[in-house]
Every structure is written in structure tokens, then in C-alpha cells.
Amino acid sequence: MENIKLFLQAVIILFAAPILPGIINRVKAFFGGRQGRNIFQLYFDIYKLFNKGIVYSNTTTLIFRIAAPAMAALSCIAALIMPFGGQSGLLSFSGDFILIVYLLALSRFLLIISAMDTGSPFEGMGASREAQFAVFAEPVFFMSILTLSKITGESSVHGIFSKLSPVLWVENAPVLFLIVLSLFIVMLCETSRVPFDDPDTHLELTMIHEVMVLDNSGPDLGLIFYASAIKLWILGSFVSAIIMPRHSEIFWLDSLIYISGLAIVAISAGVVESVMARVRLLRVPQFLLAAFSVAIMAFVFQSLKG
Amino acid sequence: METISQFLILAIIFCNFFLLFSHSTKRLVDLAAIQGVLAAFLPLLNSREFFFEPFIFALIVIILKGFFFPSILKKIIVKNSAYEEKRREYYGHISWSMYLLIFFVSVWLSTRLNFDVETSAWILPASFMTIFCGFLTIILKSQTVSQITGYIVLENGIYCFGTAIFIHQPLMVEAAILLDIFVAIFVMGMAVFHIGREFKDSDSDSLGELREVFEEEAQK
Numbered sequence: 001m002e003n004i005k006l007f008l009q010a011v012i013i014l015f016a017a018p019i020l021p022g023i024i025n026r027v028k029a030f031f032g033g034r035q036g037r038n039i040f041q042l043y044f045d046i047y048k049l050f051n052k053g054i055v056y057s058n059t060t061t062l063i064f065r066i067a068a069p070a071m072a073a074l075s076c077i078a079a080l081i082m083p084f085g086g087q088s089g090l091l092s093f094s095g096d097f098i099l100i101v102y103l104l105a106l107s108r109f110l111l112i113i114s115a116m117d118t119g120s121p122f123e124g125m126g127a128s129r130e131a132q133f134a135v136f137a138e139p140v141f142f143m144s145i146l147t148l149s150k151i152t153g154e155s156s157v158h159g160i161f162s163k164l165s166p167v168l169w170v171e172n173a174p175v176l177f178l179i180v181l182s183l184f185i186v187m188l189c190e191t192s193r194v195p196f197d198d199p200d201t202h203l204e205l206t207m208i209h210e211v212m213v214l215d216n217s218g219p220d221l222g223l224i225f226y227a228s229a230i231k232l233w234i235l236g237s238f239v240s241a242i243i244m245p246r247h248s249e250i251f252w253l254d255s256l257i258y259i260s261g262l263a264i265v266a267i268s269a270g271v272v273e274s275v276m277a278r279v280r281l282l283r284v285p286q287f288l289l290a291a292f293s294v295a296i297m298a299f300v301f302q303s304l305k306g
Numbered sequence: 307m308e309t310i311s312q313f314l315i316l317a318i319i320f321c322n323f324f325l326l327f328s329h330s331t332k333r334l335v336d337l338a339a340i341q342g343v344l345a346a347f348l349p350l351l352n353s354r355e356f357f358f359e360p361f362i363f364a365l366i367v368i369i370l371k372g373f374f375f376p377s378i379l380k381k382i383i384v385k386n387s388a389y390e391e392k393r394r395e396y397y398g399h400i401s402w403s404m405y406l407l408i409f410f411v412s413v414w415l416s417t418r419l420n421f422d423v424e425t426s427a428w429i430l431p432a433s434f435m436t437i438f439c440g441f442l443t444i445i446l447k448s449q450t451v452s453q454i455t456g457y458i459v460l461e462n463g464i465y466c467f468g469t470a471i472f473i474h475q476p477l478m479v480e481a482a483i484l485l486d487i488f489v490a491i492f493v494m495g496m497a498v499f500h501i502g503r504e505f506k507d508s509d510s511d512s513l514g515e516l517r518e519v520f521e522e523e524a525q526k
Binding site for chain 1: 428
């Protein structure tokens with residue numbers, strides 16, 4: 001039975017991830033007074049892209065060809081580490097959050113070198129920005145998880161998630177609030193959402209993530225969209241696990257709470273995108289430094305508590 | 307109650323954070339007022355029994371810092387048209403480095419001082435941070451109104467520090483400090499108002515240039 005649950009949760013994660021960008025788009029449309037795109041639009045887009053052919057530029061090499069499938073594969077492996085509905089992930093072990101960070105970093109590295117492989121200065125510019133912002137975002141993520149690990153006394157993602165409870169909120173509410181804040185900012189930055197980047201912009205000098213995938217087409221572009229949705233699921237899971245700690249010991253109920261938590265995170269991201277303007281590119285590092293300060297504060301205050 | 311106190315302390319720290327990065331003088335005044343009101347609530351939350359004196363005193367602090375000082379400063383802002391701080395490109399980076407530095411220094415100082423803190427352990431670093439942020443506001447901001455705001459923030463920090471050590475400070479001491487800042491804000495407010503009326507500007511950088519002109523004229 002346990003094996004079936006593990007298999008089932010992996011299938012749910014891998015198939016349900018593209019719904020999160022759909023929820024965000026729907027919230028944005030609601031705020032804009034429009035009906036908006038279908039909530040399953042990303043599934044249709046990926047399906048359409050998978051049925052198209054691929055066009056490779058003559059300047060690209062093998063790096064460009066393997067980048068998109070490798071990115072999707074790395075994101076999927078990272079997703080399989082994530083616990084689901086109170087159960088441990090398929091690949092759970094002590095210190096697994098470090099692997100998640102590095103799998104996502106490797107995926108970003110592949111995207112950056114594939115963008116530079118096209119030889120386009122425009123894409124190189126986006127790659128440079130992506131690398132710069134990652135430098136600021138990763139320490140925030142590490143510091144937040146380190147603080148969570150300190151609070152719960154666990155070193156695996158499953159252990160941390162299983163120790164999170166309403167009682168822990170009563171005892172450590174301000175620190176957990178700071179962690180949620182910093183992780184939410186990291187999620188928005190890493191998934192290229194407003195106020196750091198706008199996923200809807202094209203051919204703008206200010207864009208970051210979208211500019212790097214301008215040369216990708218067909219199934220490759222579909223895989224990049226899919227990897228991006230998985231990344232949103234993974235980072236959103238951390239926020240969801242903190243804001244909605246669940247321990248009913250009933251798999252279906254815990255799973256439902258977990259998915260509702262992710263939906264709340266997606267709705268919050270949609271609200272932020274609707275009410276906030278994009279910050280100036282020069283201000284993005286400062287914004288991330290703010291998140292870093294918040295994460296540091298959480299860690300230090302938790303240490304002061306003993 | 308401790309959780310609420312910790313959230314209040316966090317809010318005070320976030321006020322410091324926004325104070326350093328805000329360019330609008332009106333927002334600076336509002337932030338200092340919010341911080342003062344939040345700090346006034348701290349002793350009330352920490353006392354285990356209801357005392358009449360601290361309650362009345364907190365009410366006076368809220369009226370002074372939350373309403374009276376902001377109204378005076380906002381009048382000066384309108385009269386002198388001093389709505390915005392100068393935007394400098396390096397400003398954000400300096401503020402960031404300073405903010406992180408004062409955070410670590412505050413935490414270090416609070417761990418070094420072996421005070422028997424009556425309230426949450428977070429109050430000491432928060433009070434040091436507020437004091438340092440007040441200093442930084444006075445140093446980094448160019449508008450004289452912002453510098454007065456920095457003075458109020460500094461006092462907020464001292465108030466928090468007092469709260470950390472004594473829940474019930476002697477009323478005379480607290481009243482003397484409040485009277486002191488009341489007079490200081492009043493006098494500084496009048497001075498800035500007259501400077502603004504005379505020179506049509508209350509930017510301290512411009513006042514520096516004015517002095518140089520006088521020096522040049524004196525040399526001639």
C-alpha cells in the first residue's frame with residue numbers, strides 16, 4: 001500500500017504542477033476584470049508544443065539540444081524528493097534540501113549556457129541577469145531552510161514538514177512568519193514572476209527568463225514551460241507546508257490540505273502580480289537583499305530564543 | 307502575550323527597515339509615528355497586572371508621537387515643500403550594508419550585555435537597531451525634516467531599551483524624557499520653518515552651499 005501511495009504522489013506532482021501557473025493567470029484576470037485563460041491552459045500549450053517540430057539555429061551546438069530535456073528531468077527529480085500529503089518523497093534522505101537547491105541550480109545553469117549557446121547578445125543579457133539574481137536568491141533559500149531545520153530539529157524535507165504543526169506556530173509564530181516571507185520572495189524570483197520578472201513580456205529589454213527561451217521551439221519550449229511549473233510547485237510546497245501544517249494521518253485528507261495550500265500560494269502570487277508593479281532591474285538585487293535580511297533575522301532570532 | 311510582543315518588535319524593526327529606504331519625507335514621518343505608537347504598547351503587553359500609571363503614560367506617548375509630532379512635521383513639509391529626499395544612486399547600497407551591519411552589531415551588543423531582560427529577548431537588538439537607524443537617518447537624509455524624524459526614531463529606540471530593562475520606569479524619568487523631546491521637536495520645528503521661509507529650501511545640502519557663499523563673500 002505504501003508503495004502505491006509513493007507512486008501515486010509522484011504521479012500527482014508530475015501531472016498537477018502545470019495547474020499552478022493557470023491559477024495565477026486566473027487570479028490576474030480576475031483582478032483585471034477579465035474572464036482570463038482556462039485554468040488548464042498550460043496543459044494545452046504543452047500538448048500543442050509537443051505536436052510541433054523543432055527548429056534549431058545553425059549557431060547552436062549540442063548544449064542547446066540537451067538543455068531543455070535535461071532541465072525538465074532535473075526538475076522532475078527535485079520534485080520527487082518533495083514530501084506529499086504527510087508521506088515522505090520517493091527520494092527522501094537527510095540533507096535532501098541541499099540536493100533540491102543544487103538540482104534547481106543545475107537546471108538554471110543549463111538554461112543559462114543554452115541561452116549563451118545561441119550567440120544572441122540579447123539572450124546573453126538575460127542569462128547574465130538570471131545568474132546575478134540567482135546569486136542573491138540561493139542564500140535566502142538556504143538560510144530559510146536552515147532556520148526551519150533549527151526550529152524542527154530535522155535535516156530532511158520530509159522530517160521538517162512532518163514536524164511543522166499548529167503547536168509550532170503558537171511557539172514560533174514570528175520566526176515562521178519571517179521564513180514564509182523570505183521563501184515567498186524567493187519563489188517569486190526563482191520562478192520569474194512579478195515583481196522580479198514578468199512571464200507575459202516578450203521582446204522587452206527588461207525581461208529576464210523569457211528572453212533566454214526565445215530560440216527554443218516545439219517540444220523543447222514545452223519542456224521548459226513544464227520545468228518552470230515544477231519549480232513553482234517545489235518552491236510553493238515549502239511555503240504551503242509552513243502556512244498549512246497537516247497531520248491528520250489520513251493520506252487523502254493530508255493530500256487535499258497540501259494541494260489547497262499550494263493553491264493558496266498560487267492565489268497569493270497572483271494577487272501580488274496584480275497589485276504590484278515590476279521593480280526596476282537595478283532594484284532587484286536590493287529586493288533580494290531585503291529577503292536575505294529577513295531570513296537572517298529569522299535565524300538570529302531563533303538562535304536568541306535558544 | 308509574548309508572541310504579540312514579538313510581532314510588535316518585528317513591526318518596529320520593519321519600520322527601521324523602511325525608514326532607511328524611503329525617499330518620501332511624509333512617509334518617514336508616518337513610519338516614525340507608527341514606530342512610536344507600537345513601542346508605546348510594549349510595556350502594556352509585558353506587565354502581568356493592570357496598572358493605571360503605565361496605561362496613562364502610554365496614552366500620552368501615543369498622542370504625542372502618533373499625532374502631535376507628525377502633525378507639526380507634516381505642516382513643516384507642506385510649508386517648505388520638502389516632500390522628497392534627494393535620490394542618490396549609491397544610496398540603496400550604502401543603506402543595505404549599513405542595515406545589515408547595524409543588525410549584526412545590535413545582536414552582538416545585546417548578547418554581550420548581561421541584562422536581566424524582563425520582556426522578550428528580541429527587544430534588546432530591536433532597541434539598538436532603532437537607535438542606530440535613528441542615527442543613520444540623521445546622517446544619511448538631507449532634508450532637515452527627515453533629520454528631526456531621525457531624532458524621534460532615536461528616542462523610540464531609547465524608549466524600547468527602557469522597556470527591555472524596566473517594565474515600570476519611574477514616571478518622573480519618563481515624563482522628563484518626553485518633555486525633552488517635546489521641546490526639542492518644537493524648537494527644531496520652528497527653526498526649520500523659519501529656515502524654509504527665509505531661504506525657500508530646508509535641504510541641509512543647500513544650507514551647506516549657502517555657508518560657502520557667505521564664506522566667499524567674507525573672504526572678498
